[in-house]
Ligand code: C2E
Ligand code: MG
């Protein structure tokens with residue numbers, strides 16, 4: 485079983501599309517068991533206001549915790565979960581868990597923070613999604629405007645007319661909506677204008693060399709201007725250095741996320757981050 489297979493067992497997840505059918509069945513069973521056994525955990529990565537250097541909230545990122553404590557990254561199991569449909573249950577677990585974590589912090593007085601949850605293609609197309617979101621909000625008691633959902637640009641643009649309809653339903657609940665990994669898909673600007681979104685998340689690939697590659701710098705500057713013209717805010721992903729942070733500040737990028745500020749953190753460490761505050765900034769509370 486995957487539990488005994490250890491590190492080597494999971495290399496197959498990297499090539500989920502090409503492995504033998506019986507191996508896939510076994511991996512699917514492992515994933516299903518992981519859900520019932522509570523082997524998934526969420527880590528939380530801070531989002532920092534660029535101008536204020538204040539903590540605005542977190543993005544919940546799923547990991548699969550192994551018996552030995554090691555973590556399997558989402559890239560190695562989300563694709564199979566997506567293919568098999570297990571993403572429905574896994575995604576609903578992530579949504580509810582993220583909302584409950586935020587509510588626990590709020591109950592301790594750690595307020596004014598938001599929580600972002602990632603959505604896959606199949607989740608977005610699931611007609612039950614709006615009801616799941618309303619259920620998660622009702623069970624946790626967090627106000628809708630504190631919850632945000634992230635949809636990648638490529639998923640959003642797969643069937644943009646349909647995406648507009650679905651996102652309108654989600655927006656009616658009052659939650660925030662972001663386009664993730666922006667710049668790596670093929671956005672139709674005609675549809676981008678129609679999407680009821682709040683934010684673009686500029687993909688990490690444009691941020692990495694922002695100070696040295698004039699093309700990347702131009703893409704970042706133009707995307708930020710476009711977003712602001714459309715009334716959207718911009719989050720830069722993958723900010724790893726103080727120089728990148730300063731450059732983005734100069735472009736009036738609204739929010740930053742990346743290892744420079746913090747890696748995704750287990751719940752207890754995220755709570756400590758809220759209390760200790762952002763490096764070079766004010767405490768959040
Ligand atoms: P994403 O939503 O674009 O998340 C950003 C990814 O970049 C995360 O990888 C994060 O750990 C990583 N990252 C953040 N800052 C930096 C940085 O400064 N440098 C570098 N090199 N990397 C950085 P992670 O956690 O492995 O997640 C990968 C992807 O898996 C996510 O991309 C998201 O698309 C998906 N994912 C994660 N959790 C969930 C979930 O609960 N549901 C669904 N459907 N997808 C999820
Ligand atoms: Mg994301």
Ligand code: MG
Nearest residue numbers: 664665685721
């Ligand atoms: Mg992203």
Ligand code: MG
Nearest residue numbers: 665687688721
């Ligand atoms: Mg990304």
